[in-house]
Amino acid sequence: MDKQKTILVAEDDQLYASVYQNKLGKEGFNVVLAVNGVEALKKTKELKPDLVLLDLIMPEMDGFTALEKMKADPETKKIKVIVMSNLGQDSDIKRAKELGAEEYFVKASISIQDLVNKIRDYLK
Template identity: 50%
Template sequence: MSQETTTPTSVLIVEDDRFLRDLIQQKLTKEGFTTISAVDGEEGLKITKEQKPHLVLLDLILPGMDGFEVLRKIKSDPETAATPVVVLSNLGQKEDMDRAMKIGADDFMVKAHFTPTEIISKVRSILKEKYFQ
């Protein structure tokens, strides 16, 4: 019933953990997504502004600029404010989730609670909702 797009959809992964970043990147690529990766907040913000990915997967605990600040800057810039951001973090406290959602995250996933396949499903769901309605 739903029509799959044949156009690659770009996802920026902002994650300092190389193993997890590579794992998610491989899974997304296998599923037909174009992936871009960043290892810290400054790089993630720069790539978001320059390359305009369709979605950002954002860790909160990053070297330099933390994920909350990256999220705040993405959502306060008219050029990037509409970009969906899914927070993917080990911070699972309600306060952290509420803070990220209040700043403008489209969803919040605690790393330990989701498999890479579930993360991909969430990415698909948000992209479908955002771009293909």
């Protein structure tokens, strides 16, 4: 049996955080939560998760900054990051991709199941 995959979820909104935990947990992933950019960085460095789901609007340090730092750190730069945000401007998407995000999904525009499928694709 494959080792359980760890997903770090950086999300400050409780509404979403609980869905991630519930659904992703049910799908068999180990979900670790971070409520802001600083925590996200720290936990990523510590745990070296298999995937990071990164919100953009967060307190302390926003997603862009966290992403930039993550990719700059040799220990963490190889970890795949999927940006999850309700911002949807072309400039935001461009920026995230330039900073090294694998994907950018607008939370409201994707079904939870589709998200899970996409996650599985990335973790293959």
